[in-house]
Amino acid sequence: MGTLIKDAWEGNRSIIVLASRAKAPAGNVAEALVPYLTKTQEAVKAIHGLRLDRDWDRHLKAVGEMLACLSWILFKPPQQLPSAMVKEALGSAEFWSNRIRKDFKGKDETQIAFCDNLKKAMTGLIAYIEEYHKPGLTWNPQGISLEEAAIRLTDEATPAAEAPATRPKPPALKGDAASGNVGGLIAELGTRKNSDGTSAATGLKKVTKDMQTWRKEYQGSGDAPKPAAAPKVVPKATPAKKTPLRGIPIFEYQDRGFKWIIENQTAESAKKESPDGVLKVEISDPKQQVYLYNCEGITVQVKGKFKSLVIDTCVKTAVVYDTLISSAEMVNCKKIQLQVTGICPVFTIDKTVGFLVWLSAESVPVSSFTTSLSSEMNVSYPDGEDQKEIPIPEQFVHKVGDGSMTSEVSDLYH
Known part of the structure; x- marks a missing residue:
């Protein structure tokens, strides 16, 4: 783990060195830095993937919170000050460090030193x-x-x-040749012999007056220099499609809050977690929650009864789950698909474009939907042997009367 932590910090150092030599790129700076985050991302990913004995679980979580501070290079106002972001990460790391201190106080000073050095690294970074x-x-x-x-x-x-090997230097000229004297240069050439005994100057062509372009005697022979070719017009390259900014992919369970965290996942990163690309969550306690953030093009399967589901700022994401105790919430999303195999009592949809849910027969009579600032929402449910799909209304008719406002669904949905 020590080598991986070192690699993560060295990856950040290389970006700081780049910034000290380069001018700020035009456009979104965070997006421009994404290609150079590979070393840090791979190291952090490897640390999150470590399977250690449960005795070291708190150490691993403390290190994970500490590594989160390496994202400071992507932060700037008005989003958040980098130092403030690192201070938040320090608080999270201290949560686990204090537990380690409590467990090993008076028993193992090495573990206490681990906590001290962890804090020292983060306060030094701040x-x-x-x-x-x-x-x-x-x-x-x-x-x-x-x-x-x-x-x-x-x-x-x-x-x-x-x-590449250094090329050998040519032999230095001597005497007048070295000083630029033309006569000395010719004499020097005369002393140099070819393999057949002839002078190195043999065969040199004499330049006459009619061959010198600046003289009036010049005849315009074929020896005159050719005019430079017109520069070729290079077609303007089509700008590459911008890749949305994503942080380090995370797929883990956090004891604090009983929460499954799935962040910054894509179809490519999901295949590293599971061969079929489906992220599988096994619920062991009904108190557990599932939280998805900034994901795109992934499928999540949740097995077991759990408390709640939150999908935040995700695109083209599908979730299949059994039974929810509380609610499923979507906010700032696009093209979300849900499939309920058990019961989900409440759906909350906010600032979302494109939502489709498949309800089970037992969930149909108990499910309710609360929507705001959302569109293109549909519900599919079993109707006998067929599957029926209906839209969630987006247009309403409001009327003022008797000191109050009444609202009815538009006739478009009847």
Whole structure:
């Protein structure tokens, strides 16, 4: 684990070095940095994937909270100050560190030192950020482009042994030749012999007056320099589609809050968790919750009865689950699909475009829907041997009367 932690911090250091040499990229800075986060992301992913003995569970969670602070390079106002973000991560890490201190106080000073060093690293990072990067990652206004700085940084890391061999220098001219004297140059050439004994100057073509372009005697022979070719018009490249900013993919259970966390997952990252790309959650306690954030193109399967489901800022995400005790909530989402195999009493849909839920026969009479600022919502349910789909109304007719406002669903839905 120590090597992985070192790799994660070194990945962040390389980005800071890049910023010190490059000017801030145009557009979204966070998106421009995504290709250079690979080393940090892989290290953090490997740490989250470690399967240690349960005695080290709190240590692993403390390290996980500490590594979350490495995302500070992506933060800037008005989103959040980097130092404030790291302070929040420090509070979360201290939650687990204090438990470790309680368990090992007076028993193992090595574990206490682990907690102290964890805190020291994070407080040191806060001091560094507040001194050099308080409003966000500092760039070099006189620097080169980010891409060029990355190439140069890679070249510097190449071992010297891999550098091309130095070409031998040509023999130095002597005497007048070295001083630029033309006569001395000819004499020097005369002393140099070819393999057949002829002078190195043999065969040189004499330039006559009619071949010198600046003289009036010039005849315009074929020896004149050719005019430069017209520059080729390079078609303008089509700008690449911007990749949305995503943090480090997370798929884990947190004891604090009894919550399953699924964040920043995509179809590609989900395949690293499961061969079929389906993220499977096994519920062991009805108090547990499932929380999805900033995911795209994934499918989640939840087995067991659990408390609640929250889907926040997700796109093209599908969730299949059994029974919910409380509610399923969607906010700031696009194209969400749910399938209920058990019972879900309440659905809350807010600022969502594109929602489809398949209800089970037993959930139909008990399910209710609360919507706001949402559109393209549909409910599918069994109707005898067929499956029926109906829209959730988006248009209403409001009337004022007797000192109150009454609302009815538009005739479009009748």
